[in-house]
Amino acid sequence: MYNDYFSETPTYGASFFRHRFRMNRALFIRIMQAVEQHDDYFVQKRDNIGHLGLSCLQKVTAAYQMIAYGVPADFMDQYVRAAESTNIKSLRRFVKAVVEVFGDDYLRSPNEQDMARLLAIGESRGFSGMLGSIDRMH
Template sequence: MKGIEEHDDYFKQKRNAANVLGQSCLKKVVAAFCIFAYGVPTDALDEYIRIGESTALEALRKFVAGVVEIFGSEYTRMPNEQDTTRLLATGASRGFPGMLGSIDCMHWTLKNYPTAWHGMYKGYKKEPTIILDAVASKDLWIWHAFFGMPGSHNDINVFHRSSIFARLAEGKGPQVNYKINGHDYSMGYYLADGRYPSWATFVKTILEPQGNKKKYFAKAQEACRKDVERSFGVLQSRFAIVRGLARLWDEDTIHNITTACIIMHNMIVEDERDEDDYNFNDMG
């Protein structure tokens, strides 16, 4: 709240022309968090915190924009050297040396889109949605998020338009060194389902595995790949606004809401993280 108040003059309490104090920063931030956490309509807040519908909606818009501008560079960053070391050590301890996380997509259902646009935003869910493409690690930290593609696209279409695709296509990525079956590798990989392309940077499960060895690999891969799906589940349980219908018309605000939820989700992950579990300085 302090960071938001210092960042945006809208949240500073002021007097109007009649010298009456307006809404405080605390009430505006509480209104935004009520909408985030419980998914309540903006007109339902007046009885609880005495704030009007238009003020609550404006506070929400400015709150999510402020969160993205203030904390986005820290909590939506690409993995740095220390982060990469931790991710690689975690992957190696689970039997996947060189793994940087798992990747998948989530659909957020839209409510207030024009009927003429429904065909563009309808996919296999048979209702208008917007897609979130994300990469997550075991501790549920979301390292990459690409949001905004219409629901009619599949995972490959979304991936081809995301920033992570551009980096991988150019051979850019965290440089790592590890050995599997006597072969040396210098680029990390992500666990993915069968809908992603057959690239060296994706390790997919084995469909209809035959033999104990392949069955064991498929089981282990699918268990670790659930990290990103668990992240989606935790994100939706923490912020009911992304579990329910997207009621806003403004695409920029919807994008900022999703990004702000991911930022605050990563804040909670960082706060609850047990640093003793991530001390890999003594590991080779």
């Protein structure tokens, strides 16, 4: 996985990374590093007999793939080499960390400036006074 997407000369280029992870590599790494700094669970550690545990990259990739593609936790075992229970724990901790780290900036209700900007965008596209997406109007 590291060689495929994260090495200095990855097997797959930027466009394939964006397709696979639904974001560019720099953003993925920014989120991963923020999560690792926020929650010690994501820091790679050694077990009681000295074996290295899963890396932050493995845990975040498992969580992200489950979110992005809806794949089950036991499907990720072959890809990131982690047990189903570990993938579920990684997902829960990842979501909690993302909300705690980025929630105030990105997961808030729109303020007046946001609403004005969104209304202007809608107006420029011929949808005057509309904030919602037309494909979500029921």
